[in-house]
Amino acid sequence: MTPGASQHLISVATTLGGRVIAALPEDSYAVGDTKMSALVCVLMAQHVDGAADLLIRENAAIRAIFSRAAPLVGGDLGARLAEAGATTDANFRISTLEAGNAALATLLIELQTALETRNEDWAKELDRDSWRVLRDGANGRMLQLPPA
């Protein structure tokens, strides 16, 4: 689709921030609402472009952590980690990827909590690596505000 979703959202933001605001009474509450709505469109334009790529990479990285952790952690948690580590994304719709990401994140909380109770080197290494995955994901999700 050309222009793409990001370009359409930028166009909406431009219209809101230009013609729509100009038509509103200067001191009306709607001016602030419209500015905020335009800003949300600008941010979402950035988000939609990279969302699938980020989620696919992060889901794969978390699954890799789970697969490494499963035999070391063992027990019930190890079994669930092995199972989750072997899953794949059913498709690349953002809603599907986000649902998968949420399920993986829930199990990751459990894994990190367990790792923090252990002193073995492998546990520290896995914990460290899992935080690298979270850090990289958080960095990748960050959006940039347009100039004021």
Add this chain to the structure above:
Amino acid sequence: MLDESQRAGLETHLAGVLGAKSVRITNVKRFHGGASRETFGIDTEIDGVPQGFIMRRDPADSLIDTDRNVEYNAYSSYEGTAVPVPKAYCLVNDDNVIGQPFFIMERIMVGEPASPFDPLAYGEHRETIGRKFFSILGAIHARDAASSPLAAVAPVPEQCWKRELDYWANEVDKDSLEPQPIAQGVVRWLRANPPPEPKKITIVHADYRTGNVLHDGNGNITAILDWEMAHLGDPHEDLAWAMDPLWNVHDDDRAAGLISRAEAIGLWEEASGLTFDPVAFRWWEMWATIKGLGIWVSAEKAFVDGLNPDPILQFSGLYPTLHANMTMARRMAALKEAL
């Protein structure tokens, strides 16, 4: 915004509070923002003389659950001090005057808030504002808390850190629309590494940041606003919140995007008479991101649930949420690397 019945009720009430023969409301304007409480500018004629007021009214769904008694008494606690605050005139906790609770305070006629995300907001006065910003924060903490009006409505906590962490961690748990592995990790770290007890319990503004400060465009701060979360506690809480990277406008070398962190801390120490504790600060700056996330996810939930359609809540649940997660993840990853 205010119907005829509400206007009449407010006019009568103000006349009684001010001892005026006549009060006539000439204009009402709602200010944008005010996520915890709706803010209105009320223009009046008091016995024929123009005077402006601010009315703070509870919204249908607040971004932050706060007690208007606390906010009103926080303003009262600094009346006539070096901390510039508007005079608080009256507090109405029932529905009898305008149909819902509210309070009235002085309208500061000089000054406007700067965008917290605009690095050029103060222009050439950035550093001047920065020095005043952190000196005033010190003055807030220098005030004797026990004798303040706020102390009558805000209990002295036994463990400041635990109360604040319990509250905001619960907000994150209660209102998150998705799992929060980063925040959960930070909360575990905070519980495992509590800060030292504060040397002094002070009034804590609890939302001290540049967006809640009015400035006149000439390097002067004319008012400190938005005291709705004020309480008694550890002054490092305010310092950490004011220095949270979200408010640094992309310049992590400057506290609040204004002056160097070292200078900010020095000015705060000088004005407060307190000593900066780096161990306590480290804990409170980690906590500040949890508090921020608690506010942002609550905003997002209120918007998604349709309880409050204000786009400022939509934004709050977007950019600041991502920023809080990024800050927390970077700090936690660095901590783990250092182990």
